[in-house]
Amino acid sequence: MADVAFLAEFADGHPTRSALELAAGAAELAAAAGGGAVGLAYGPGAADGAASLGAAGAARVVVLDSAAAPAVTVAGPLVEAVRAAAPVAVLAPATPNGRDLAAVLVGSLGLPAFGPVRAVHMEGGAVRCEMSTLQGAMITASQSASSAPATSVVLVSSGTYAPSEGSGTAVVSQAPAADSPQTKVRIVESATEAAAIAALEEAEIIVAGGRGVGSEAGFEALNQLAAALGGVVGASRAAADAGWVPYQLQIGQTGKVVKPALYLAVGISGAIQHRVGMQAAEHIVAINRDPDAPIGEFADLFVVGDLFEIVPRLTAEIERRKGA
Amino acid sequence: MKIVVCVKQVPATTAEKRYTSELRLDRAATEAVINPLDEYAIEQALRLKEGGVVDEVVYLSMGPDSASEALRRSLAMGGDGGVLVTDPALAGADQWVTARVLAAALDRLAPEVTLMGMASDDARGSLVPGAVAAIRGLPLLAYGAELRLTDGAAQIRRLNPTGFDILEAPLPVVASVTDQVGEPRYASLKGIMAARRVELTTWALADLGLDPAGVASLTRLVGADPPPAKPPAQVISGVGPDEAATRIADWLAERKLIA
Ligand SMILES: Cc1cc2nc3c(=O)[nH]c(=O)nc-3n(C[C@H](O)[C@H](O)[C@H](O)COP(=O)(O)OP(=O)(O)OC[C@H]3O[C@@H](n4cnc5c(N)ncnc54)[C@H](O)[C@@H]3O)c2cc1C
Ligand SMILES: Nc1ncnc2c1ncn2[C@@H]1O[C@H](COP(=O)(O)O)[C@@H](O)[C@H]1O
Numbered sequence: 001m002a003d004v005a006f007l008a009e010f011a012d013g014h015p016t017r018s019a020l021e022l023a024a025g026a027a028e029l030a031a032a033a034g035g036g037a038v039g040l041a042y043g044p045g046a047a048d049g050a051a052s053l054g055a056a057g058a059a060r061v062v063v064l065d066s067a068a069a070p071a072v073t074v075a076g077p078l079v080e081a082v083r084a085a086a087p088v089a090v091l092a093p094a095t096p097n098g099r100d101l102a103a104v105l106v107g108s109l110g111l112p113a114f115g116p117v118r119a120v121h122m123e124g125g126a127v128r129c130e131m132s133t134l135q136g137a138m139i140t141a142s143q144s145a146s147s148a149p150a151t152s153v154v155l156v157s158s159g160t161y162a163p164s165e166g167s168g169t170a171v172v173s174q175a176p177a178a179d180s181p182q183t184k185v186r187i188v189e190s191a192t193e194a195a196a197i198a199a200l201e202e203a204e205i206i207v208a209g210g211r212g213v214g215s216e217a218g219f220e221a222l223n224q225l226a227a228a229l230g231g232v233v234g235a236s237r238a239a240a241d242a243g244w245v246p247y248q249l250q251i252g253q254t255g256k257v258v259k260p261a262l263y264l265a266v267g268i269s270g271a272i273q274h275r276v277g278m279q280a281a282e283h284i285v286a287i288n289r290d291p292d293a294p295i296g297e298f299a300d301l302f303v304v305g306d307l308f309e310i311v312p313r314l315t316a317e318i319e320r321r322k323g324a
Numbered sequence: 325m326k327i328v329v330c331v332k333q334v335p336a337t338t339a340e341k342r343y344t345s346e347l348r349l350d351r352a353a354t355e356a357v358i359n360p361l362d363e364y365a366i367e368q369a370l371r372l373k374e375g376g377v378v379d380e381v382v383y384l385s386m387g388p389d390s391a392s393e394a395l396r397r398s399l400a401m402g403g404d405g406g407v408l409v410t411d412p413a414l415a416g417a418d419q420w421v422t423a424r425v426l427a428a429a430l431d432r433l434a435p436e437v438t439l440m441g442m443a444s445d446d447a448r449g450s451l452v453p454g455a456v457a458a459i460r461g462l463p464l465l466a467y468g469a470e471l472r473l474t475d476g477a478a479q480i481r482r483l484n485p486t487g488f489d490i491l492e493a494p495l496p497v498v499a500s501v502t503d504q505v506g507e508p509r510y511a512s513l514k515g516i517m518a519a520r521r522v523e524l525t526t527w528a529l530a531d532l533g534l535d536p537a538g539v540a541s542l543t544r545l546v547g548a549d550p551p552p553a554k555p556p557a558q559v560i561s562g563v564g565p566d567e568a569a570t571r572i573a574d575w576l577a578e579r580k581l582i583a
Contacts, residue, residue, distance in 0.1 A: 070491055072454075072464055096467045096482070103454020104464065106420055107427075112542035113419045113451050132551070134446055135337060141547035145540070155449060184463045188479070189490040197486050205581070229582065237503070247469075247483055247504065254361070254442065254503045262581045272337055283579060285572065286557075296557055301575050304561035305568050313569035318582055321573060 002035030002125070005087040005151075007078075007098055008053055008061070009071065013045025017202050018093035020056045020163035022156060025120070026091050027057030027164070032122035033088050039170065040064055040081055040090070042074040047174070054170035056163060061170045069187055071097035075104040076180030083109065087151055089120075089127045094155040094257065102153050104182060112144045115155030116257070118280070127152050135253075135272050136279060158201035159259030159280070197248045198232035205231025205262045208251055208278070211238040212267020212288070212307055219244055221311045222266060228318040234258065236268045252277035267307050270295025287311070325473065326380040327369045328435040329403075330426060330452070331362040333387050333394035334445045358394045361441035363401075363508035368471050368501050369439055370402040370509070377473045380404050382433060386414065386425050392524055399519035400511035406522060407433065411529040413536035418543040419447060423455030425539060428532040430460060437478060440500040442467055453500040463493035469504035 006026040008019035015023075019039070026037035036059030041050050047066040054061075062085070064077040078101055082090055092102035094116040106113045114129035118139075121128045126149045133140040144152055200206060207226040209219055219233065226233045233249065240250040251258055253273040263281035268274060270286070270293055278284070279298060286299040287307050296302040303310065336355040358366075372378040381403035385391045388410060395406035409429050414421070430438055443450040450466070457464035465471075468480030469488070479492045480499060511519075529536060560571050576582045 070489065072466075075458070099450045100454050100464060100466050103451040103466075104458040106451055107423055107455030107458025110420060110424075110542070113449060113455075114543065115449065128546070133448070133548075134335065136551065138548050139551050140545055140549075142543050143546050145542055145544040150542070153451075155451075181457070181461050181463050185465065185491055185493045187489045188492045190484070191487040191489075193487040199485070248485065262576070283581065285575070287572075291561060296559070298554060299557040301572070302557040302559045302561075303568055303572060304559065305563075305565060309565035310568050310572075313565050314572055317569045317573045318576075321577070322583055 002030070002033040003038050003085060003087040004030040004033060004035065004089050004091065005038040005040055005082065005085060006091040007093060007101055008039040008041040008046070009093070009097060010041060010043035010046040010049055013048045015049060015053055015056065017163070017199065018095060018098065018158060019053065021158065021161045022091045022093060023053055023056035023058050024164040025156060025161035028161070029089065029120060029122055029127070030059070033125065035088070036060060038062065038085055038087060040078060042068060042071060042078075050172045051169050054168040055166050057166060058170040061172045062175050063172060064175045070185055072100040072104065072182045072185055075101060075108070075182040076178035077175040079105060079108045079180065080178045081175045082151060088125070089152040089154050091154050091156050094157050099155060102155055104180075106153050109151070111151050111153050112149065113153045114142055116157045117154055118157065118160065120154060120156070127154060129154060132276075136276050157257050157259070194246050194248070197246060200232065200234050200249065200251065200256045200258050203232045203258070203260050205229045206234045206258060206260045207231055207264045207266065208234040208236065208268060209239055209245070209266050210236035210268030211242070213239060213244065214267075216244040221315070225264070225311055225315045228315045228322070229262070231260070231262070236274050265295055265299070266311060268295060269293050270298065325378050325437070326382065326435040327372065327378050327437045327439055328382050328384050328430060328433050329362070329365050329369045329398070330438065330440045331366065331383050331385050331394050331398050332359040332441075332444045333357070333385065333391040334359045337445060356390065356393065358397055359441055359444045361443055361445070361503060364503050364505050365439045365441045365501050366398055366401055366403070367508040368505045371506070372471070372473060373402070382407065382435070384426065384429055384433065385409070386417070386422060388415075395524055396519045397511065399522050400515040401509055402515065405525070407525045407527065409527050409532070411536075413529055413539065416541060417539070418541040419449050419451045420455060420542050421539045423452050423459060425529070425532070425534065426452065427456045427459040428534055429527060430456065432532070436495045437473065438498045439471065440498070442500050442502045450500070453498055457498035460498070463497050465491055465493055465497055465499040468499055468501045471499055471501055471505070
C-alpha cells in the first residue's frame, strides 16, 4: 500500500486548480513511497476529464461521482474507495468541500488527521506533516502514533505544490456506488451574487484593501492598481463586513488562505486573523498611515503614508514604466 | 427542539503560547477562553431559541476540569445547561479522539441539531464536525453563514465561488457556522450570576461506556519550534506620495515583480 491518493474536484469537466496541485504533491510523495498517485475524482464532468489528471501526475483515477452536488454527497463511494485502495495518505484540499470530505473519511474509518500542512515528507513509509499551529505562533511536526499506520488524511493549503505538466495518461475506473448519510444533503437553492470573482488562491499578485480604503468606491483605485500589476483584489474581513467587496474576497482565518508572490496590503492593520491567511506570501508590502500598525512587524516593505495619495501615484508610476 | 453547541476551551489568541517538554501545550501558562469561532455558534443557537424554534440550548465541551469555565462563560451568554467530558486519558486528544468522544456524549444527549464552530483556533482542522457526523451517521451541514430550522429539516446558507447555496438536510443533523452569522453578544451581569447557579453535568470516559484504549490518539506531535524570525521590514516614511510611489516601484522592480 505505497500509493498516495488525493481528492480531485472537477468543475465543468476540468480538474480544479487544487486537483492539479494535489496531483503534483501526491506524485512527489508516491515516488518517495514507491507507489503511484491515485486521484479520487468528483464533481461535474469528473468522468470526462479524469484521464487528463495523468498529465498532472496521477497514475490511476477512481471516479467517485460525476454529478454529485454538494461535494459531501460523494462520501459513500469515497470511503469505500479509500478502504479498498488503502493508500499511505489521502491529500485533501483545505477548502470547505475538501474538509467536509476529509472529515467524513476520518470519522467513518477512524483515521489519523493532519493539517492544514505547510509541508509533507515521507519518513519510514509514513507521512511526517509540518504545520503552522496556534495562529502561527509555532511550527509543529506530527506523525501517525502507530508504527503500522493506517491511511493518514492530510489537509493541504493551496499553493503548497505547483501543478506539473507531464504527458502521462491515467488509468480510469469507476467507483461502485455506496450509500451514506451524506446523500441526504441537497442544494435547494443557488444564487450568483457577482458575475466574476477572481480565484485568489491562484493569483500571483494580490492587492488587498481594508477598512482604511473607506468605501466601495475606494476599492476602484485598488482595482486599477491590481490591473496595472497584473493581479487581483482581495480584502480584510472589515472591508467584506462593510459590504464594499463580496465575502469571497476575504483573506484570513475565516476567509481564503493565499500564497502569492506579492501581497500588497492597503489600509489593513494586520490583525492575527488576517495574518494567518497571507503570511506565507513571498513578498509583503504594506501601505498604512499608522507607523505602529502591527502589519509593520511582518511586512517586507512598510510604507507609512496616506493610501489615497499613494495608490493612484503608484498605479501611474507602474503604467509609466510599462510604457517606457 | 434541542440544540447542543460544542464549545472548546482554547488559549487566547493573543496569549503567549508555550509547549512543555512533553510537547503538550502548556495550558497552565496561557490565558484560556471560549474558542472565538464557537461564540458565533452560541450566538446562532441563542437567536434560534429567541425565535421560538428551539426550546433548549445545551453546551458540550471536552477538556480538562478548567474547561468548565468555558461552559460557564457560554451559559452567561444564555442557554440552559452544560456538560463537561473530562478524563485524564484524554490529555492531548487528537481530532479523531475528540470526535469519537463528543459523538458518544451526543448519543446520550440526542439533540435534533448539534452545532459547532467552523474551526478551533488551536487545531484549525475544521474536521471535528464532519467526523462527528460520520460517526453518528448523520448528515453534515458545515460552514453555514446562517442556520435555519424548519419542521423536520435544517438549512444553511453557504458561500460558493460566485455566490451562495442553500443546503438542506432532514433532522437530526450536525452543523457548523462561520463568523458571518452575526456578532456574538456580551454576557450580561444577570447572565453571569445565573450561569453560576447552573449545575454542570460531568462525564468521564467510563460514564460514556468508552475504554481509554479505544480513544488513544492516532497522531503524535514530534516537534514544535517557533517560526524562523523574519528580518525587520524596510520602511519608507516621512516622504511625499510621489517619492513613496517611485520608491515602491523601484523596490518591486528590484525583485522583478514589475517590468
Ligand atoms: C473569529 C474571528 C475571525 C476573523 N477572521 C478574519 C479574517 O478571516 N480576515 C480578516 O481580515 N479579519 C478577520 N477577523 C477580524 C480581525 O480581527 C480584524 O478586525 C480585521 O482584520 C481588521 O480589518 P482591517 O485591518 O481592514 O481594519 P482595521 O484594523 O480597522 O485597520 C485599518 C487600517 O487602515 C489604516 N488606515 C486608515 N486610513 C488610512 C489611510 N487613509 N491611509 C493609509 N492607511 C489608513 C489604519 O491605520 C489601520 O491600520 C476575524 C476576527 C475574529 C474574532
Ligand atoms: N474539545 C472540544 N470540545 C467541544 N467541542 C469541540 C472540541 N474540539 C472541537 N470542537 C468543536 O469542533 C469545532 C471545530 O474544531 P476543529 O475541528 O478542531 O477545527 C469547534 O469549533 C468546536 O465547536
